[in-house]
Structures are given as C-alpha cells and as structure tokens.
Amino acid sequence: MLRVDNITVVFGGVTAVKDVAFGVKNGELLGLIGPNGAGKTTLMRVITGTVTPVSGSVSLINTSLDRKSSHERIRAGIGLSQQIVHPFRSMTVGENVAYAAGYAKTRNPLRSILSYSRKKEMDKAREILKLLDIEEVAEATPTNLPLGYLKRLEVARALALQPKILLLDEPLAGLNQMEARKLADKLLELNRLGQTILLIEHNLSEVIRICGRIIVIDNGIKIGEGEPQKVMRDPDIRSAYLGEGYNNAAS
Amino acid sequence: MLFVNLCMQGLLQGGIYALIAIGLTLVYGLLRILHVAHAGLYTLGGYIAVIVTNTTGSFSLGLMTSMLAVGLVGMVIYRLIYQPILDKPPFVALIASIGLFIALEEIYRIIFGPYGITFAAVPLQGAVNFAGTYLRECEIAAVLLATLLIAALTLFTKHSRIGIAWRATVTDPEMSQSFGVDVVKVRYLNFFIGSAMAAGAGSMVALMNNLVEPTMGSVPSYKALAIIVLGGLGNVRGTLIAALVIGIAETFGTIYLGDYLDRDSIAFAFLILVLMVKPTGLFAKG
Amino acid sequence: MEYEISLLTIMGISIIGALSLNIIVGFCGQISLGHAAFLGMGAYTSAILTKMGVPFAAAVLAGMVVAAIFGILVGFASLRVRHDFLAITTMGVAFLFLGIVRKQEFLGGEMGIAMIPDPGLGKVGYMILVLLLALAVALFSIYLKRSWMGFTFDVVADDEDTATLIGIDVSSYKLIAFAIGTAFAGLAGALYAHHVKFIDPESFNFVESITVLSMVVIGGAGSVWGVIIAAAALSLFPMWFQFIDQYKLLVYGGLLCAIMLFSPDGLSGIFTRSLANIRGRESNASG
Ligand SMILES: Nc1ncnc2c1ncn2[C@@H]1O[C@H](COP(=O)(O)OP(=O)(O)OP(=O)(O)O)[C@@H](O)[C@H]1O
Ligand SMILES: [Mg+2]
Numbered sequence: 163m164l165r166v167d168n169i170t171v172v173f174g175g176v177t178a179v180k181d182v183a184f185g186v187k188n189g190e191l192l193g194l195i196g197p198n199g200a201g202k203t204t205l206m207r208v209i210t211g212t213v214t215p216v217s218g219s220v221s222l223i224n225t226s227l228d229r230k231s232s233h234e235r236i237r238a239g240i241g242l243s244q245q246i247v248h249p250f251r252s253m254t255v256g257e258n259v260a261y262a263a264g265y266a267k268t269r270n271p272l273r274s275i276l277s278y279s280r281k282k283e284m285d286k287a288r289e290i291l292k293l294l295d296i297e298e299v300a301e302a303t304p305t306n307l308p309l310g311y312l313k314r315l316e317v318a319r320a321l322a323l324q325p326k327i328l329l330l331d332e333p334l335a336g337l338n339q340m341e342a343r344k345l346a347d348k349l350l351e352l353n354r355l356g357q358t359i360l361l362i363e364h365n366l367s368e369v370i371r372i373c374g375r376i377i378v379i380d381n382g383i384k385i386g387e388g389e390p391q392k393v394m395r396d397p398d399i400r401s402a403y404l405g406e407g408y409n410n411a412a413s
Numbered sequence: 414m415l416f417v418n419l420c421m422q423g424l425l426q427g428g429i430y431a432l433i434a435i436g437l438t439l440v441y442g443l444l445r446i447l448h449v450a451h452a453g454l455y456t457l458g459g460y461i462a463v464i465v466t467n468t469t470g471s472f473s474l475g476l477m478t479s480m481l482a483v484g485l486v487g488m489v490i491y492r493l494i495y496q497p498i499l500d501k502p503p504f505v506a507l508i509a510s511i512g513l514f515i516a517l518e519e520i521y522r523i524i525f526g527p528y529g530i531t532f533a534a535v536p537l538q539g540a541v542n543f544a545g546t547y548l549r550e551c552e553i554a555a556v557l558l559a560t561l562l563i564a565a566l567t568l569f570t571k572h573s574r575i576g577i578a579w580r581a582t583v584t585d586p587e588m589s590q591s592f593g594v595d596v597v598k599v600r601y602l603n604f605f606i607g608s609a610m611a612a613g614a615g616s617m618v619a620l621m622n623n624l625v626e627p628t629m630g631s632v633p634s635y636k637a638l639a640i641i642v643l644g645g646l647g648n649v650r651g652t653l654i655a656a657l658v659i660g661i662a663e664t665f666g667t668i669y670l671g672d673y674l675d676r677d678s679i680a681f682a683f684l685i686l687v688l689m690v691k692p693t694g695l696f697a698k699g
Numbered sequence: 700m701e702y703e704i705s706l707l708t709i710m711g712i713s714i715i716g717a718l719s720l721n722i723i724v725g726f727c728g729q730i731s732l733g734h735a736a737f738l739g740m741g742a743y744t745s746a747i748l749t750k751m752g753v754p755f756a757a758a759v760l761a762g763m764v765v766a767a768i769f770g771i772l773v774g775f776a777s778l779r780v781r782h783d784f785l786a787i788t789t790m791g792v793a794f795l796f797l798g799i800v801r802k803q804e805f806l807g808g809e810m811g812i813a814m815i816p817d818p819g820l821g822k823v824g825y826m827i828l829v830l831l832l833a834l835a836v837a838l839f840s841i842y843l844k845r846s847w848m849g850f851t852f853d854v855v856a857d858d859e860d861t862a863t864l865i866g867i868d869v870s871s872y873k874l875i876a877f878a879i880g881t882a883f884a885g886l887a888g889a890l891y892a893h894h895v896k897f898i899d900p901e902s903f904n905f906v907e908s909i910t911v912l913s914m915v916v917i918g919g920a921g922s923v924w925g926v927i928i929a930a931a932a933l934s935l936f937p938m939w940f941q942f943i944d945q946y947k948l949l950v951y952g953g954l955l956c957a958i959m960l961f962s963p964d965g966l967s968g969i970f971t972r973s974l975a976n977i978r979g980r981e982s983n984a985s986g
Binding site: 210212231232233234236237244248250251252253261262267268269271273274275276277278280290322323336343397 | 761841842845846847848850851853854856857858860861862863865866867868871872875
C-alpha cells in the first residue's frame with residue numbers, strides 16, 4: 163500500500179534519517195518504534211510532504227507522491243494524527259471532526275461554496291468521537307481540554323478523512339494506562355475491519371500487543387523489522403534501544 | 414557633480430530614516446510588534462525641539478530635552494498600550510498602534526494647530542562647500558548626529574552590561590530570560606532609546622525644513638516599516654543598510670523615475686520586489 | 700432631504716467596502732492594510748469607462764473585475780509572505796497604487812477625474828440601488844460564512860499548516876478570499892465614484908484603508924452584523940454631528956486603540972460576552 167524507499171533527510175548538516183526503506187501492506191497494522199530523536203516523526207513528515215528528503219521516494223498504491231504537495235498527498239488517501247496536537251482552537255471538538263468529515267465538499271472551492279448543510283458531517287463526527295470515547299466533549303472548545311482528549315481528537319480528525327492509510331504519531335501519549343489500552347483496542351478493531359495503520363508509539367507493551375509487525379529505527383537508521391516478539395528478542399536491538407526503552411515498557 | 418550631490422542627499426535622507434527605523438526594528442526584535450506609532454514620537458520630538466529652542470534660544474538644549482522627554486513618552490506608551498496586549502495575536506498590537514498613531518497626529522493638530530510651527534530664529538543655516546557641492550550646516554549636523562547616535566548605540570550594546578543583556582534579549586528573548594536578564598527593564602530601556610533616537614531625527618528634520626506639522630510623521634512612519642522589513646525585521650545592521658539604500662534609491666529615483674512613480678512609493682516598489690524574491694527581507698536573521 | 704439621501708448612499712457604500720474587507724481579514728484571517736487601493740481601482744476603472752461612453756452597469760462590473768485581478772495578484776503575495784510581512788506588503792501595494800496613479804496623465808494625475816457621468820437613476824434611485832447592493836453583499840456574506848467555503852476560511856484563519864495536513868488546498872482558498880473581497884471593494888469604489896462624481900488619489904489614501912479596517916475591527920472581524928453596524932455608525936456619526944467630523948480621525952484612532960486594548964474581537968465580542976453573562980445569570984437564578 164505505502165512504500166518508502168531510500169529516504170535520507172538532513173537538517174542543517176545533521177543526518178536525521180539515513181537510507182530508510184519500508185513498506186506498509188494493505189490491511190496491516192505496522193508499528194514504528196525507536197528511541198527519542200530516532201527520526202520517526204521526520205519519516206512521517208517525509209510521507210506527508212512537510213519535510214523534503216535529500217533523496218528517496220514515497221508512493222501510495224503504486225502512485226508516486228514525490229511531486230505532490232502536502233494537501234494532494236492527504237487527498238490521495240492519507241490520514242495523519244500528529245505527535246504535537248494541532249486542534250483548530252476557534253471551533254468545537256465536534257466541528258473539528260465534522261470539518262474533516264466534509265472532505266469531499268472541500269476538495270474544490272466551487273463545490274465548497276455550493277455546499278451548505280453540515281448535518282451529515284456533524285452526525286459522522288459524533289459517531290467517530292463516540293468510537294474514541296470522547297463524545298462528551300463534542301461541544302467543548304479544545305483550549306482547556308487535557309492532552310489525552312486532544313490526542314484522540316487528532317486521531318478522530320484523521321479517521322474522519324476515511325483514509326486508505328492512517329498515520330498515527332504517538333496517539334497514546336497523554337492517556338492513562340486504561341485509556342491507552344482502550345484506544346489500542348479500538349485501533350486493533352479498526353484494523354480488523356480493514357483499516358491500514360502505521361503506528362508510531364513509545365508505549366511498547368501496547369505496540370507489541372496490537373501490531374502484527376514492527377520496524378525499529380535508531381539514529382535515523384533502520385535496525386530491525388519483523389514480528390514484534392521476535393524483533394524484541396534480538397540482542398542488538400535490545401542494546402541499541404531497550405537500554406532506555408525497557409523501563410518504558412515495564413512501567 | 415549631480416551624482417555626488419545626489420549621493421549626499423541620499424545619505425542624509427538615509428541617515429534620518431535610519432534614526433527612525435532603528436527604534437522600530439528594536440521594538441520588533443524584542444516584542445514582535447510593528448510599532449507604527451513610533452513616527453508619532455518622531456513628530457513629537459520635532460515639536461518639543463522647536464518649542465524649547467524658541468523659549469530658551471538654544472537648539473542643543475531643545476534637542477536634548479526633546480530626546481529625553483520623548484524617550485520617557487516611549488516608555489509610557491509601552492506601559493499603557495503594549496504591555497497589556499503582549500500575549501494577544503500580533504495584529505492586535507499592530508492595529509492598536511495604528512490607532513494610537515492616528516490619534517497622536519490629531520492631538521498635535523488640535524494642540525499646535527493644523528499649519529505647523531517654526532523656529533523663531535532658525536539656527537545652522539549657513540552653506541558649506543563640501544566636496545564640490547554645497548551642504549547646509551544643519552544637514553551636516555544631522556549626518557553627524559545620526560552617525561554619533563548609531564555609533565553610541567553600537568558601543569553601548571557591545572560593551573555595557575545592560576547593553577549586552579539587551580542585545581541578547583533582542584536576539585533570543587526566552588534564552589536570555591533563562592540567563593537571568595530582567596526582560597521588563599530591557600523593554601523599557603529599548604523604548605527609551607528607540608524613542609529618543611526618533612526624537613533626534615524629528616528635531617533635525619524640523620531644523621532642516623524649519624517646520625513641524627502634525628502629519629510630518631505619516632510618510633516616514635510607513636516608509637520606516639518598509640525599511641525594517643527590507644532589513645529583515647529585528648536586524649539592526651540590516652536596517653541601517655536598508656535605510657541608506659532607500660535614501661539613495663529615492664534621491665536617484667526621483668530624478669530618473671519621476672515620470673512614472675512618485676518619490677514616496679519608490680521604497681514600497683523596492684520592498685514588494687524584494688519580498689517577492691525573498692519573503693523574509695534582504696537581511697533576514699537566522 | 701437631499702443631505703440625508705446622500706448620507707444613506709455613503710453609508711451603503713461604506714457597508715459594502717467594510718464587508719468586502721471582512722471577507723479577507725475576518726473570514727480568511729489575512730491581514731490587509733491597503734484595501735483602499737482596490738476601492739480606487741474600481742472607482743478609476745468605472746469612472747474612465749463611463750466617460751468613454753460605456754454603460755454604467757458594464758463599467759461597474761469592469762471595475763470589479765479589475766480590482767479582483769489585482770486582488771488575486773496581492774493574494775499571491777499572501778502565499779509568499781505571512782503575518783507582519785503581509786501587513787506591510789499590502790500597505791506597500793496601497794502606496795504604490797497612489798504613487799502610480801499620481802503620475803499617470805490618463806488617470807488624471809494629482810488632479811483626479813472630475814465630472815464622472817451620472818448613472819441617471821436620480822438621487823433616490825441611486826440610493827436605493829446602493830442599499831440593495833449592500834443588502835445583497837450582506838446576504839452573500841452571511842451565506843458564505845455558513846457555507847463550506849466559509850468553514851474552510853475559518854480553518855485557514857485558525858491554522859493554515861494544519862489545514863494543509865487535512866487535505867486543504869490553502870493557496871486556492873486564500874486567492875478566492877482575495878478575489879471575492881477585492882471584487883466587492885471594486886464595487887464599493889465604483890459606486891462611490893458615481894456618487895461623488897469626482898475622485899483623486901487622496902480619495903483612496905492610507906487613511907481610507909485604515910478607515911475601512913477600523914469598521915471591520917471595531918465591528919468585530921468575521922462578524923457580518925458587527926461589521927455592518929460599525930460601518931453604518933462610523934460613516935453616519937461624523938456627518939450627523941459636525942463637531943465629531945472635526946475630530947473624526949481622533950475618534951477612529953482612539954476607538955481602534957481602545958477596542959484592541961479592551962475587546963480585540965470588537966463590538967460583536969462585547970455583545971457575545973454580555974449575552975453569555977446574561978444567560979449565565981439566568982441559569983444561575985433558575986438552577
Ligand atoms: N525541523 C528540524 N530542524 C532541525 N532538526 C530537526 C528538525 N526536526 C527534527 N530534527 C532532528 O531530527 C532528529 C529526529 O527527530 P524526530 O522528531 O524525527 O525524532 P522522533 O523519533 O520522532 O523522536 P520522538 O520520539 O522524541 O518524537 C532529532 O535529532 C531532531 O532534533
Ligand atoms: Mg516524534
């Protein structure tokens with residue numbers, strides 16, 4: 163479904179990602195893990211076109227995204243939930259999601275000016291918020307909500323786009339253990355219903371529990387790939403990554 | 414000879430612009446505010462200089478009083494207008510500042526009358542032969558004052574403790590705060606010095622034109638904005654260069670482009686051209 | 700009576716002008732300090748064309764088109780530069796417009812254009828036309844705000860980078876906001892030209908840009924009702940009360956400054972908050 167080939171990213175002389183390649187298969191829930199500063203978010207940004215790589219290419223369902231601008235890539239079927247939350251603060255949580263759900267109406271300006279009713283999208287938004295257990299804040303504005311809610315709003319907005327692939331950058335951060343488990347279950351459920359997901363997470367126990375396959379990167383280099391249990395048993399990966407990450411998983 | 418003459422006039426004009434624009438760019442560097450009302454202080458500087466000179470008979474006293482008083486007014490404006498809205502979106506301060514500027518001009522008109530005021534006996538008008546062209550003493554004085562003030566500012570920010578703290582704050586407000594710089598004190602100092610420099614410029618222009626009018630700040634105000642954008646908002650050296658470039662471009666432009674474009678829009682034509690090529694100004698920092 | 704008719708005509712034109720800027724600043728969140736230039740483009744185009752014998756309606760339409768074309772060009776600037784840089788760029792455009800007009804013989808130069816043809820509707824007829832057009836622009840604004848295009852403008856004004864990341868072609872929408880806003884500005888300018896019958900560069904100077912901006916900001920950027928009320932009030936008061944006319948600019952300046960200090964979302968913000976207060980008190984009383 164999604165292919166990333168030979169991606170190298172340099173920030174002011176520092177190589178953040180080096181020659182990374184991987185693919186996400188149709189219907190897969192792929193985990194992308196690695197210590198802080200490994201280059202996970204940067205890879206995500208390369209996929210959405212926010213960061214331009216020095217070399218490499220990205221393609222979605224066999225069409226190259228390389229020459230497409232960010233919004234065109236999203237339209238090609240990507241739903242992104244960012245690590246740092248960016249809710250639209252001037253509108254309610256419900257409107258945030260409803261706006262994204264109206265993606266067909268905003269594809270071209272002419273259609274947008276001729277479209278008026280928001281009812282269908284508001285209903286759709288409620289449905290998604292309910293799925294993620296945050297429908298009680300649908301009428302609230304994002305400004306004073308706790309991070310756990312905003313993270314899920316971020317996921318909700320991505321889901322509302324009905325993407326072919328969902329890119330999630332640390333969606334479980336800011337949630338307590340129970341909420342995290344519940345959301346992870348929801349992701350697994352979505353995946354079983356056919357949603358392709360690429361999941362970046364620090365919460366290792368949940369990643370290992372729900373992902374069918376994981377990729378490990380460290381210092382911008384891919385150091386492992388495969389079935390979660392198997393990969394985590396690899397001594398090289400343990401020393402490179404688990405040195406600090408093991409505690410995360412345990413806690 | 415025309416060439417030399419135009420260069421001199423351009424540099425003179427540029428020096429005046431620099432005195433106004435430096436205060437403006439410092440405020441921007443520190444607070445990210447486009448302080449349009451700054452030119453209102455330039456006008457106020459002119460008024461005070463004329464009034465004090467006419468009462469005491471001494472222009473240097475007038476100049477000094479003007480710079481000191483306007484510096485204080487600048488601090489008051491910071492306290493009353495900008496400080497309460499620092500955390501609001503940037504356009505809030507910008508519009509407040511435009512409002513203040515328009516109100517200031519009206520206040521001058523109401524207090525001092527619409528036709529402006531002049532020196533009772535205007536000093537420094539003798540002509541001096543300089544490199545083959547004639548300059549008036551007041552013009553030379555203006556160039557000297559501009560050079561002196563800018564040099565003093567440079568020395569101050571390089572060598573005094575508070576000056577160094579100030580420069581650090583302009584470059585990176587959060588960083589310097591974490592190094593224990595008293596940011597509030599720096600802001601007051603910033604407004605004092607920036608406003609005093611504008612008052613200096615206003616006094617010299619008052620002297621050169623022998624006239625201070627309520628609206629004498631309008632054109633410089635907006636032009637100074639163009640200059641600080643060209644200079645790369647918040648960049649003092651860039652602003653200085655941009656001011657001189659605009660000063661010279663205008664004097665030459667008036668001669669060679671005069672049929673197509675009026676003098677006051679040359680700076681903006683230049684600005685728009687530059688921004689389309691380089692959206693962050695000629696000398697963007699960072 | 701004639702004076703009142705003229706007053707209402709000016710009010711209608713002010714409302715169109717303010718609503719046009721509201722689409723750019725209030726809806727789409729793009730600051731513009733040079734709006735008078737677009738009124739000027741509409742005015743000059745329509746004035747010159749009618750003097751050449753083009754019918755009034757066609758000339759006004761042409762004025763709108765010319766303003767919108769330049770509006771889109773400035774819109775392109777808004778794609779390159781943001782926030783403070785955009786504020787200064789739009790201001791620069793306004794000064795450039797004046798600078799060029801002043802030097803063009805065929806635009807009347809400093810002297811301006813006099814004896815602009817009358818549309819032949821009579822004073823009352825013209826007033827009614829202007830007020831109907833103002834009503835139409837107001838209704839369009841209300842519709843636009845509630846449509847999905849208005850929804851998109853909200854999102855772009857809120858956070859354009861994030862808008863891009865949910866698939867919004869931010870550039871196109873910004874350009875459209877500039878096109879619509881400046882086309883209506885052209886309309887206001889053309890209507891003004893045929894009302895006063897004389898225009899010169901000073902009719903569209905920087906203070907005029909700020910006057911239009913004042914109406915938007917004082918009314919509450921984005922609020923159609925707030926902007927209409929502010930535009931009506933600010934265009935009527937100075938003429939009704941001669942003593943205010945003397946201090947018109949002081950009032951504008953002072954109001955701008957005060958509104959920014961105490962209620963940056965303008966009259967509409969004050970209104971919404973007081974309404975919320977009253978509701979709050981009622982529910983406290985009942986609950
Ligand atoms: N815009 C940027 N400019 C310069 N360096 C950057 C930029 N963005 C990221 N980096 C650097 O690139 C490296 C990779 O960062 P990235 O955010 O991709 O890591 P990450 O794996 O997402 O980490 P985390 O788990 O903390 O989110 C880091 O060293 C970071 O400092
Ligand atoms: Mg990250």
